[in-house]
Amino acid sequence: MHRFKTIVSISLRDYFHERLLxxxxxxxxxxxxxxxxxxFGVKSGIISTLTDRLVGDPRNLEITAVGSGQFxxxxxxxxxxxxxxxxxxxxxxxxxxxxxxxxxxxxxxATLPVDLIPTGKGDPLLEKYASVPEEVSAVVLSxxxxxxxxxxxxxxxxxxxxxxxxxxxxxxxxxxxxxxxxPPEAFFRDAAFVDIALLEATEDYRDGFGSERFGWPGxxxxxxxxxxxxxRMYSDTIDDVASLAAALNxxxxxxxxRAAEIEVVRSLDRSFTLIFRLIAVVAICGYFASxxxxxxxxxxxxxxxxxxxxxxxxxxxxxxxFPIVQAAxxxxxxxxxxxxxxxxxxxxxxxxxxxxxxxxxYVCRLAFRHYLAAFSLTLAMSVxxxxxxxxxxxxxxxxxxxxxx
Numbered sequence: 583m584h585r586f587k588t589i590v591s592i593s594l595r596d597y598f599h600e601r602l603l604x605x606x607x608x609x610x611x612x613x614x615x616x617x618x619x620x621x622f623g624v625k626s627g628i629i630s631t632l633t634d635r636l637v638g639d640p641r642n643l644e645i646t647a648v649g650s651g652q653f654x655x656x657x658x659x660x661x662x663x664x665x666x667x668x669x670x671x672x673x674x675x676x677x678x679x680x681x682x683x684x685x686x687x688x689x690x691x692a693t694l695p696v697d698l699i700p701t702g703k704g705d706p707l708l709e710k711y712a713s714v715p716e717e718v719s720a721v722v723l724s725x726x727x728x729x730x731x732x733x734x735x736x737x738x739x740x741x742x743x744x745x746x747x748x749x750x751x752x753x754x755x756x757x758x759x760x761x762x763x764x765p766p767e768a769f770f771r772d773a774a775f776v777d778i779a780l781l782e783a784t785e786d787y788r789d790g791f792g793s794e795r796f797g798w799p800g801x802x803x804x805x806x807x808x809x810x811x812x813x814r815m816y817s818d819t820i821d822d823v824a825s826l827a828a829a830l831n832x833x834x835x836x837x838x839x840r841a842a843e844i845e846v847v848r849s850l851d852r853s854f855t856l857i858f859r860l861i862a863v864v865a866i867c868g869y870f871a872s873x874x875x876x877x878x879x880x881x882x883x884x885x886x887x888x889x890x891x892x893x894x895x896x897x898x899x900x901x902x903x904f905p906i907v908q909a910a911x912x913x914x915x916x917x918x919x920x921x922x923x924x925x926x927x928x929x930x931x932x933x934x935x936x937x938x939x940x941x942x943x944y945v946c947r948l949a950f951r952h953y954l955a956a957f958s959l960t961l962a963m964s965v966x967x968x969x970x971x972x973x974x975x976x977x978x979x980x981x982x983x984x985x986x987x
Contacts (some may be wrong), residue, residue, distance in 0.1 A: 673814055721760060
């Protein structure tokens with residue numbers, strides 16, 4: 583162990599003594615590694631930003647039925663238990679899923695017909711932008727609906743549901759509390775997100791039935807199982823969208839998803855990865871050959887000095903570490919220089935393009951694991967490149983040094 587420490591000390595002293603050659607080796611490594619880090623940082627930053635935008639927008643996880651069908655409660659139970667389904671709720675007939683809202687407390691009372699959207703616990707859209715109504719008489723309004731009604735969260739609006747029975751116009755009112763208002767980017771239509779019970783009661787009332795829960799008059803509804811023409815579905819992740827859409831298509835249910843937008847990001851990720859790998863392979867092979875030849879040339883140049891070291895009692899096992907230690911020193915210092923160059927470049931890129939990004943987004947970004955992987959790979963490649971020179975060192979004969987002297 584003592585002799586190993588001594589040979590390491592000798593190697594490092596010799597390395598720093600020839601500071602000009604060592605600096606050239608360090609800068610050479612940094613010149614190869616820094617551009618690779620920048621390319622991978624841009625790839626990682628852009629793809630991560632696009633992926634975060636996809637994942638962060640619940641609309642990309644939504645699977646919407648095209649047209650009408652007949653979905654029983656048992657169907658909803660089966661689909662809810664299916665892997666990849668995060669949220670599923672029935673949707674009533676669109677022609678019945680409307681309500682006229684009136685804000686009588688506004689300075690100029692406003693009336694607005696809105697679409698009723700079913701919601702419930704776990705609704706990704708509402709959980710991201712607002713909150714799910716806890717009461718059956720609470721609603722969440724879209725931004726356009728709230729603006730046209732001149733209302734806001736905490737206010738009370740009146741919902742009016744009308745129907746025609748044997749030529750007679752009938753109407754019921756219900757007081758609804760606005761629990762929250764969605765931002766404009768969350769939902770574009772004039773809509774109110776309501777409890778499924780209110781939506782079912784609205785459909786029943788228009789069909790001529792009454793509702794004991796809300797006190798609406800009408801004939802009793804038969805106890806037969808309800809069938810729904812549509813649904814609202816969200817997947818767990820963007821990776822589940824395509825598989826769920828395929829499963830629904832197999833059942834004869836046509837759906838609309840944003841799978842095309844998701845595939846664009848995946849395709850971009852694959853393209854960036856391929857380009858980076860090609861550039862990295864060329865650069866690494868070139869640097870590997872350059873370092874191996876430089877280390878071997880250095881060993882040949884110092885063969886007499888290394889022979890003297892062998893004469894004073896150092897074994898082959900010790901002397902073989904001489905070029906390896908110097909290559910490792912180049913790897914450590916060169917990687918550090920490359921990290922500094924990359925850090926400065928990353929800062930400039932993110933500042934220049936920051937105006938196009940939201941808070942927390944980056945054009946160029948590397949995680950800690952990327953730095954660790956770059957350092958480990960560089961160190962391993964440097965040690966491997968110097969191994970042949972180490973074997974060459976082990977073959978130096980002390981007798982040759984004596985003859986030369």
